[in-house]
Ligand SMILES: Cc1cc2nc3c(=O)[nH]c(=O)nc-3n(C[C@H](O)[C@H](O)[C@H](O)COP(=O)(O)O)c2cc1C
């Protein structure tokens with residue numbers, strides 16, 4: 001391959017470059033990976049209804065994330081441990097987003113300290129949070145994010161425990177040296193169950209319980225609406241976005257508790273396997289929210305036409321997870337830039353061919369559903 005021409009090309013190129021355990025960690029979904037597969041398939045069940053003869057000589061993809069201007073409505077979802085993909089890791093992703101002028105959400109489990117990721121540009125940086133039983137640890141992360149210039153907090157709500165990803169279990173995955181979870185001090189680093197046992201922190205009888213902790217799962221499993229959102233509100237004045245909502249019921253609770261946004265997401269099929277594809281959950285969330293907060297979506301976006309479909313179904317913007325990791329794994333900052341550019345170009349072309357000149361012109365009438373899903377060639 002002389003030049004990657006679509007997102008799938010980056011997937012193949014990155015797979016050829018990355019060590020197996022890193023590749024498996026990025027690629028995998030929970031259990032049978034039904035949701036992972038459906039995230040992409042579901043887009044293919046929608047068809048575009050194009051309008052013609054509408055002067056598409058100028059296509060404007062300008063958009064915004066929570067009011068912060070962006071070149072287009074495609075941002076980067078938070079994904080952990082990016083230095084495994086490329087030594088420049090989160091810094092490279094950040095540079096690419098700065099060039100592209102969109103939005104990057106940095107994972108709590110970044111392998112670069114959060115202070116070193118934000119660039120002085122017009123791009124938006126949001127910080128993804130997991131809340132810990134040890135609340136001062138969380139409050140400290142929030143303070144640091146505020147000081148560093150992050151413009152919103154993204155609370156991930158679909159991960160009270162980490163989903164079971166079989167390739168990681170088989171590989172006994174752990175973050176390889178020299179990388180570390182750079183937002184935390186040493187005593188917070190991810191240990192595998194066997195390392196803990198070796199360090200005398202657990203006895204053999206506790207090993208089973210700890211297998212689910214091999215990804216550093218120290219999240220607070222007791223979180224509830226009535227406790228955690230008010231706690232966050234009292235700690236910070238940054239906008240609060242909930243990531244991992246899939247139902248109208250929870251969308252209404254997000255409105256009721258005064259959240260500023262929702263990311264409809266199933267964590268890229270890595271958490272509860274067999275939940276709906278994100279794009280299939282989007283319409284009920286959009287309908288429930290009725291414009292009272294911003295609704296974004298992530299999961300399975302591999303084409304500009306997927307972005308178009310998400311916007312037509314009411315998303316304010318989309319986030320990509322694995323495609324950015326593939327670009328990063330293939331060629332660092334430049335790879336991420338190329339991934340963003342390809343999606344942007346594909347979105348522009350879809351808009352032109354569908355007769356939409358601006359993001360505002362993309363609407364539910366641009367789509368219909370089809371039961372027929374052609375086999376992938
Ligand atoms: C390797 C990997 C690590 C991830 N780490 C996080 C994380 O730390 N926090 C989080 O909220 N979501 C995390 N996610 C989920 C992504 O933010 C996003 O929801 C998902 O990747 C979107 O699906 P896509 O990969 O099909 O684009 C991760 C996803 C992947 C693939």
Ligand SMILES: O=C(O)C(=O)c1ccccc1
Nearest residue numbers: 080109162215216217270
């Ligand atoms: O891998 C993930 O998807 C993820 O969100 C996570 C959770 C705990 C530790 C590291 C990453």
